[in-house]
Amino acid sequence: MSGLSAGVRLAHFGKKVVILERHYRVGGLNSFYRSGGYDLDVGLHAVTNYSPDGPKSAPMARLLRRLRMTMSDLELYPQKVSRIVFPDATLEFTNDFNHLANQAGKVFPGQEENLRKLKDEVYRLYANNFSGAPKSARQFASSFITAPDLVEMLMCPVMFYGSAWENDMEGGQFALLFMSLYCEGFARPKNGIRPILDLLVERYKNSGGEMRLRSGVQRIEVLKGKAACVVLDNGDTIECEAVLSSAGLMETIEICPEARPPDLAPEAGSMSFVESINIIDRPADELGLDASITFFSANRKFRYRRSDLPVDVQSGVICVPGNFCYDEPPDTHMVRITNIADPKFWEGADKAGYEKGKVEWRDKSLEVVETIVPKFVDNVTYFDMFTPRTIKKFTGHINGAVYGSPTKLGDGQTPVENVFICGTDQGYLGVVGSMISGVEIANQRLL
Template sequence: MQHKRFQRFSPDIDFSDVDHIVIGSGIGGLTAATWLAKCGQKVVVLERHYVPGGFTHSFKRKQGFNWDVGVHYVGNLEEGGSMRGMFDLLSNKKLEWEPMGEVYDVVQIGDDVYEFKAGKENFRKQMIGYFPNEEKAIDDYLELLKKSNKWGSAFFFEKSFKPFLSKSLGWFIRKFYKKYSQQTTLEVLSKITTNKRLIAVLCGQCGNYGLSPRHSSFGAHALVIGHFMEGGYYPKGGSEQIALKTIDTLHELGSEVYINADVSEIVTKGSRVKGVMVGETFIPCKSVISGVGVNNTFNHLLKNGASKTCDFNLETVKPATGHICLYVGLDKSSEELNLPKHNLWWYANENIDATFDNMTLKDAPDKFAYISFPSAKDPKWEETNAGTATIQAISKANYEWFAKYEDQPWMKRDDEYKKLKEEFKDGMLERLYNLYPQIKGHVAVTEVSSPLSTKHFSNYKKGEIYGLDHTPDRFDLSFLRPETKIKGLRLTGQDITLVGVAGAMLSGMLVAITILKFRVWRIFKEIGELQKK
């Protein structure tokens, strides 16, 4: 059933008074739209999919099961946490969160289990308990996280600076952050320890940013690990509540979200934005905010050489990795099956780099699996889905494994493609039975998504889930900023900042700052008041 706060796009709708058009309804675009709307701007959000929310949305099947597609947990939502005020602002405090408990992540290497406990000191004690001879290395690691993230916060905030300030103070910030962002995670950790198992455990959550230690920027690693240091939280009612509650706020402020609104072109004249085309319909506006990724924006939506104005060069950074996921529906409740709230990162061995570099579709479930239990995390699941439970089991996947089927229509690809998915399903079910034998005999529904599924719904051309690869090179691209050289064209989403809900929200905030300027203090004041309440 269509949510009352958004509607299908129609060329008959009056768009004559629009100030800003946001392309894409991911959390970056919704954040920017909400901040602008709270300051009296008229915003329209255009979403090509039939469900809004980007990677925060959920999908349902006739059997009554539903699963998240991207949000498995969010950090910094403890009392006074930086994300709490941001979400309260977007939802007018209507979005509720459930803590995942003392243990929010578990890294398992072979049969060895390592628990990640919420709180810096709890984390420290736990790791020292596992590695009693590595106390100094663990303390050094925590100090490196702290220093890197201090400069990382400044690095991203600098993206909202005007050119003069960027060339002066911004130069200073970028110079000092290079110490962390321009080294790989393995390079940094190898300087504080030679213990390969400790390095593997500290990097066990690397799937959150999609790259193994030898390839990832330590800056990205530090920001993601720091984000979850105080524990993980899950939105009550499922991840779709993030978008729906935000859309409610937008609607109350007089701005709207339209689905089935596939923007085909960002229309420019000279070096200025004039509006967008949706099919044959031209919608004029003062500015366009694109949340569909820099590749889609500059290589597909800008026509007639307009992208050359911006001097973008993405040749040094590849798209992030894809993933393949097994969605499982069970005929007993999470409580009956004793399913955990925490996520599991399972690795066959401690060499994560070799695992990710050499993985094939056939052996993926035998090498790596990230397992999440959304029904166990959500206290409202039983209200509408009594006596059932859900699991998501994910592994890394290269787009090239499926590229030969990319031109075949969704849900109608040939038997060879279906066989590949069936083989992955069988392999991943065996992995789940090995780790959680109590679920055997209770699997009611399964479904597999591949990078082609991601491409179909998100329009990322290589089925990537994290935008641009989080390598050191990414952090050296000066043009990854909210403002472009085309006047009125701005960018939001994880390409501009960092992977995940927090990164995308930050990008939306930065976009709003570049437009609102000093008026943005109204928003910060409201966040402060919400936190006091």
């Protein structure tokens, strides 16, 4: 998404751009595939930062302006309600922050005002480009919220939707995601990510951009501190004035060792996930699953770290794509369940162990999920699961790390004068975040 968005922006300004994608399909972490006769999204639960009536300075409004698009181009439908379910408390949130604040006040007496103050600080940081943001999200949240259980609950969706760190996250990233999730909220395109990808590709090509699929970059050749050309997997060479890489920081270093920032000691991320996609025979709300997205933890202290087991079933995300406020109900009904996973297990398993692991761990995951939401397993007509191995195979991300390296390159500049990083490892996360990153780095570095 970041590469495509950067491409659209550069092509609009008449730059000669070629997008090189190793996969046969665009979208990366946010693509789709066909299985069992269904188009299944890989990444998208919901588009965050939905603020149709927000100010011009809101991230989504700024992004759309820069892509010369409007909100209606994306055909988004808002969420109904989402929940955070912990052993001793449940919180609901919608696209209106007041709902969450009121809920928090009811469940944790005295905390409503604290949560509102935290929100004000988040917006103050946003207005100042997150300069001076606290180092630790937990400390940041705890400096306003005095109920530790509420801090755990607030961290859960935010970390699931964007933390490359284990146990904690960087304060600025927390602030950005807090705003995206709790203040601006969720929406979904009725037919998944594909129409948005098609739209971006169409805009890109109509503006003169060139797209080459099945064209992996094997290495970036550097001469006298500057990238001179890229060499593709098939041996072809393309000369370039600049390279904008959305492959990830460590992944870019693998194809261009000169791009390693000497002062940052970057490392590969290891936070990856499995997701089971369960097609059911009727709308989920008929079975009592009424939330758009449910984030849960079976422990009061939310555990967000690489799993010691193939799958950590003690926490997760349950997404019901049908539970958004569409004009007409979708034809396919599904429940998607995301859990933290151990990349080493899934990458190391042989074929039989891999397939067996999928069934075994999906069943274990469901045992916990069905203590959180009503039972739906008897209504499942088809299921598929993707793992860290799938993510690595189709996006190249080391360890299948969805949120990339814990080290972010905020200004996008690598030590190679004309090689830049955009997307997740520049520091903006999720669909909207990665698109913003592509556009911003294109603007700052190449226009």
